[in-house]
Amino acid sequence: MSWPRPEPWNSASPAANHAHSDFSQLYDHGNRCDFLVTVFSNGTLITEAHADRFAALPPHHMEISLHGITRETFERVTLGQVSYDRCLQAIALLLDQQIHLVLKSAVMTLNRQEILDIKHYVESLGTVRYKLGEEMRPELDDGAGPFQYALCEQSSERTICLIQYGAFSRRIHQQAAAHQRVIKAQFELTYRCNRHCRHCYTDPYNSKEFFPRELTLDDIHRLLDEMQQLGIVWPI
Numbered sequence: 001m002s003w004p005r006p007e008p009w010n011s012a013s014p015a016a017n018h019a020h021s022d023f024s025q026l027y028d029h030g031n032r033c034d035f036l037v038t039v040f041s042n043g044t045l046i047t048e049a050h051a052d053r054f055a056a057l058p059p060h061h062m063e064i065s066l067h068g069i070t071r072e073t074f075e076r077v078t079l080g081q082v083s084y085d086r087c088l089q090a091i092a093l094l095l096d097q098q099i100h101l102v103l104k105s106a107v108m109t110l111n112r113q114e115i116l117d118i119k120h121y122v123e124s125l126g127t128v129r130y131k132l133g134e135e136m137r138p139e140l141d142d143g144a145g146p147f148q149y150a151l152c153e154q155s156s157e158r159t160i161c162l163i164q165y166g167a168f169s170r171r172i173h174q175q176a177a178a179h180q181r182v183i184k185a186q187f188e189l190t191y192r193c194n195r196h197c198r199h200c201y202t203d204p205y206n207s208k209e210f211f212p213r214e215l216t217l218d219d220i221h222r223l224l225d226e227m228q229q230l231g232i233v234w235p236i
Contacts, residue, residue, distance in 0.1 A: 033228040036060035043090035055097035066103045106133040108149040
């Protein structure tokens with residue numbers, strides 16, 4: 001199979017903001033706390049200006065969702081036209097700036113036939129790592145929509161066994177367990193997203209119904225400061 005090689009992308013359009021309006025402030029604050037900052041993205045909003053900013057102040061790594069190796073499969077999952085091209089363009093921009101990338105896929109009935117092809121494609125990029133995404137979760141209103149695309153346990157295991165975790169992640173968790181330290185904490189920064197991925201639990205239409213659930217900027221700053229005091233180095 002011929003892999004789609006990402007090519008450098010020059011955009012004449014204005015740089016779009018990330019989903020969280022205070023992303024830049026929070027990103028800077030996390031770096032000041034000496035966290036291992038991880039940026040999660042679907043890649044479709046990343047412009048050359050964003051890539052330059054990440055190059056000036058690099059994250060520990062960036063995770064970009066790549067749910068298909070063909071345009072047909074990718075956009076069947078994301079329900080967004082041109083999302084495939086924008087994702088590949090973002091990968092090219094970040095690689096050009098030598099940002100440490102991790103590409104990931106949620107395994108589902110819509111893309112199961114391409115998972116190994118995605119993995120081989122990522123391997124062709126050299127330093128980029130590949131992993132499977134998180135398990136599917138109920139929607140914010142407790143809807144079960146995402147689960148209609150879940151694989152049965154047997155077929156899922158057959159795919160997962162071919163994906164290996166990175167040595168760094170394995171080593172740091174072993175050290176934390178040995179010293180009985182909490183090094184990783186997870187919280188939801190935002191429920192907002194510009195995509196409508198079929199399997200995702202977040203509210204794809206940015207309904208104001210869910211906005212009150214989000215933490216304020218002050219709340220997030222205070223939470224990050226408390227994590228730093230606890231010795232947590234990897235908030236996600």
